[in-house]
Amino acid sequence: DTAVSQTPKYLVTQMGNDKSIKCEQNLGHDTMYWYKQDSKKFLKIMFSYNNKELIINETVPNRFSPKSPDKAHLNLHINSLELGDSAVYFCASSQEDVETQYFGPGTRLLVL
């Protein structure tokens, strides 16, 4: 009965590869987010989706692309992975924009 789930939990890959991280929420929320947390614990918003429309798009490289097949899912695709992409990526959801957010457990990405 996990509210916000992410897969995989750990992802180790080589530089240059393409990978995806999946996120699902069963809270019935209408907004979902992706955050990146670096090694110094800074948490930065990358994307958010509201009713399948991108409403926030930080200045992240276009190698990162969010995909939302439906309101309950927001997947993150990363092309041509670089060393600097190593971080923990968190998915979150909320009922309305920027109200209380519920976070997933995180995906720890290590690019070698």
Next chain:
Amino acid sequence: SQQGEEDPQALSIQEGENATMNCSYKTSINNLQWYRQNSGRGLVHLILIRSNEREKHSGRLRVTLDTSKKSSSLLITASRAADTASYFCATDPYYGQNFVFGPGTRLSVLP
């Protein structure tokens, strides 16, 4: 400094003591939220305080907001070892900017 910045960066106290963390921000906000992150886990929402509120309580948590000083504080009373975590403030800026988290305060409660 960035929007939503906590201090101190790290805090170590004995079990039973009170822990106070502060957050400062730069722009006008709709609300301010505090989150907790246990090591290796996702963030958990603790409390939300709106710009027209000055104080809010939830169990052992007390949050204050001073919009004139653009600052907030989180007080955890009678701390427990289980309170050991990183605590983040997050601001919802008024003028449609991005939701922003501060760098966090790492709290260690020693038994």
